[in-house]
Amino acid sequence: MNAALLVACVLVAALPGVFAYAAPVTLWVVRARARAAGVFLDDRRALAVGPRVDTVLLDRWGTVTTGQLRVVAIDPVEPDHERNLRWFAGALGHASDDPVGRAIARLSSRGKLSQVQRHHGGGISGSVDRHPVRLGSPEWLGMQPRNGVGVTVGVQVDARPIGYITVADDVRPHAAEGVERLRADQVEPVLVSDDTEGNTRQLAATCGIEQWYAATPADQREQLVDEHRRRGRVVAVASPTPVPHADLTLSDAASTQGIRLVDLDVGRVATALALTRSAARATVRSRRTGVVLGLAGVGLAAASVLSLPLAIGYAVVACGIVAVVASLATPSPPPRPVTRSDRAPSAT
Amino acid sequence: MTETPTRVSLPGSAQWMISSLEGQVREVAERVTLQVRTTVPELDGTGDGRLRHLVFTAIHNAMRLFVDEALGREVSYVAVEDMFRKVGYRVAIRGRDQDLIDQGMNVAVAELSNELRVRAAENELSAGALNAINEAVTSFVHHLTAQIGVGWRAGAEARNTDSGLARSRLLAALLSGADDDEIETQAAIAGWEVPDGLTVIAVDLPEGRTMPGDALGDEALTRPSRTPQPVVCGVDDADEVVARIRAGFPQARAAVCWPVPRSDVPAAWTWATRAQELVRAKVIPARPVIDCVRFRTEIWLHAEPVLRRQLAQELLQPLFNETENSREILSETLLVWLETRDSAPAIAARLGVHPQTVRYRWKRINELFGDALHDPDFVIQLTLLLKASVPLWIAGDQSDFERFREQEEAG
CATH class of the missing domain: 1.20.120 (Four Helix Bundle (Hemerythrin (Met), subunit A))
Incomplete structure (x- = not known):
């Protein structure tokens, strides 16, 4: 050769x-x-x-929840009013653009709705089949406030209170399994929520998350990421809104950065x-x-x-x-x- | 106007014979009138009782005047002259010839002369005295015939030149429910044959506008002086008349009542004008032509507005405590339920709302009226009352509610 x-x-x-x-x-x-x-x-x-990555910040919206709220309680002032409560609140809810209103809208079909007005910090009002309906915080409606898990709104029809509706996070059925898998992969899940402390604690407990931050709006999450990074953590953020300082972004929005889901x-x-x-x-x-x-x-x-x-x-x-x-x-x-x-x- | 009548001057024997007639003037006058009617039936007309009576009265009064004057009493010709002029006028207005009156006068004179001859023979009156009586009668009749001529010429002139006014009078007679004689008279003057079936139309015209009396042709009677303007025509001509109204007065709104007999014309006028009022109150939809037969219920229910208001104050009190919007929608729903007794989905479909809205309203209605809704009498009254009131409320009439508030504040 x-x-x-x-x-x-x-x-x-x-x-x-x-x-x-x-x-x-x-x-x-x-x-x-x-x-x-x-x-x-x-x-x-x-x-x-x-x-x-050893830490993942999980945004409340869409990670452990479906990204929507759901009605968890309907409390009419009279038992006869339960269907009325569902109908009138649901019909008005169709005009709402916030998660609470969208959750309530699923209670009923869309009715004849007119004269819709949104009251900042109060709620929403409108006319359903020519009946004046108001949906919002009990204080705004002059109703007795309710404390508990989730968000409770009062409902008035014809200027008369007919009951309360409570909405809460729609937790994904396998959220706890997902959290457990992260933990098994040596990734610490951290829940970040814009909701109240009580609601966030309840949500974290439901999903088996030990570390959580309540009342944290999107613009405060960079600080949170920086804080974790300063501790030597490699931080991923799973959120609908990107957080620039994160080591890795997981998002459901079209993006060339990070991982898209x-x-x-x-x-x-x-x-x-x-x-x-x-x-x-x-x-x-x-x-x-x-x-x-x-x-x-x-x-x-x-x-x-x-x-x-x-x-x-x-x-x-x-x-x-x-x-x-x-x-x-x-x-x-x-x-x-x-x-x-x-x-x-x-x-x- | 006419020559002065020659005074009747009779010899004593003639006066004595005439005095024997004094107690039987009416009896003789009736016989003379009957003879006139029998001999000249055209003068009597068809069922013209007023003219018949006028002829008898004229003959009777003329005979009474002649007797009084013959007996040397103080008399006045004015009333009798006027009466004979009226006879002439009436005959002329009916379009009859003056020859008919002359024939009637000849018959009357002949009958009277026979009567005088008989009495002269019975009283052995001298020929000279009888001739004096005949001459006096001839002169007297001649004077009265002249009065008839004056009246006839006036009537003929009125008939020829005043048909518009006559049509207005006929319309007024029809609308006011005048008796048949009056209507026939006016119809004859106007030359308008009154049909058995009539259509009454109330025409609402823009302010300041009217329809001239001849604007709708000969078939229709109309009169510009009223608001809304009345129009009466035969049933067969109604469509044509309405078409003329629409063509000639596009901005007018005509409420056309259903066909009625002549005697019901005043009522039909009331209904048609009420229909116009209900259009203004927005109870009846405003269209160029309102077919009243379609709104008979509304016209009927609104016949007694004061009674409706009082009943409303009494029976609908629970609703008056509600807001205007709530009162309107609850009463509307209650009325549909009372009328149909349908299920919630059926009522909802009729009202264009969700079935649950109807259930909610029904719960409210039961809260407001309670057990009263199980009382059949109450339900009937409530149905009629709501049927009358709800359209008013929907149209924006809040007077019931305001009255209730005033009473509440005063009480």
Whole structure:
């Protein structure tokens, strides 16, 4: 065997090592699997940061909750008024653009609504089938205030109070599982909410989250992220609104930064972070495998064990092995799609 | 106007014979009148009782005047002359010829002359005395015939030149419920044959505008002096007349009453004008032509506005404590329920609201009226009252509510 042929055999036999570094097989596989799980890993930086994340700030809206409120209690002043309460409040709720109003709107169909007015800090008023209806805080309506979990609004029809409606967070049925998966992956879930302390505490307890921040609007979350980072934490934020100082952003909005998710379900957040970890592990494994097979091929070619056809065959088989190892990046199971039967029974 | 009558001057024997007639003037006058009617039936007319009576009165009074004057008493011709002029006027107004009157006068004179001859024979009156009587009678009749001529010419002139006024009088007679004689007279003057069935129309015109009396053709009677302006026509001509109103007066609104007999014209006028009032009160929708038959219930229910108001104050008191909006929608719902007794979804569909809204309103209504809604008499009164009142309230009439408030404050 002349020297040129030998060199050629050695180079061909070394291809698996080159292939392991040059071809992003792991990335392709992970991205494909992530898309199937509703996770879009288009940002390479996110893949690099994801495995290091040890704290995730979970926005109340959309992560452990469905992003909506739901009616949890209907309390008419007279038992006969329960249906009236549902109908008139629900009909007026259709004109509301806040989460409380949208939750109440689901109590009834859309009626003949007119003269709608929004009263800052009070509530909403309008005419339903020509009856004047007001929906808002009990204090604004001159009704007895109610204390408890969730948000309680009073309802007046024809200037007469007919009852109260309480809405609260619509907790995702598998929120606790998602939180548990994060914790199992060594990621500390932190709940951040714009709601009251009592409601936030209740929500955190329901989902098994130990660390929470109440009454924190979106513009105060940067400080929160900075505070965690100062403690040496690598912080991811799962929120509908991006938080620039975060190491990694998980969002359901179209963005080229961070990880985009079809929704912010805490289970999906756990899956996304698990995928980044899995991808990192698979990349290391495939590179090691490629190097080992490349070196073995070089040795065999140098020892003239492999002729040129055999070297080519070896390279093809070895590259295949590298690809198989790269594709063994197995993420955690994706969150189940939420169905109606999964929802906790509500007061409606 | 006419020549002065020649004074009757008779010899003593003639006066004595005439005095025998004094106690039987009425009897003779009736016989003469009967003879005139029998001999000249055209003068009597068809059922014209007023003219018949006028003829008898004229003959009777004329005979009485002649007897008094013959017996040397002080008399005045004025009343008798006027009466004979009226006879002539009436005959002319009816479009009859003066020859008819002359024939009637000849018959009367002949009958009277026979009577005098018989009495002259019975009293063995001399020929000279009888001739004196005949001459006096001839002169007297000639004078009265001249009065008839004066009246006839006046009537003929009125008939030829004053048909517009006559039509107005006929319209007024129809609307005021005048008796048939009067209507026939006015109809004859106006030359308008009154049909059996009539249509009465109340026309509301823009302020300052009127329809001239001849604007709607010969078929319709109208009179510009009233508001709304009345129009009366035959049933068969009603569509044509309404079309003329719409064509000639596009801004007018006509309330057309259903066909009525002549005797019901005043009532029909009341109904048509009430329909116009209800249009103004927004109880009846404002359209160019209001077909009153479609709104008979409303016209009937609003016939007694004071009674409606008093009943409303009494029976609808629970509603008066509600706001204007609440009162309106609760009463509207209650009325539909009273009328239909339907289910909540059916009532809701009729009112264009959600069924739960109807259930809510029903709960409120039961709270307001309580057990009274189980009393059949109360329910009937309430139904009629609401049927009359709700459209008023919806149209914005708050007088019931304001009156209630005033009473509350005063009481």
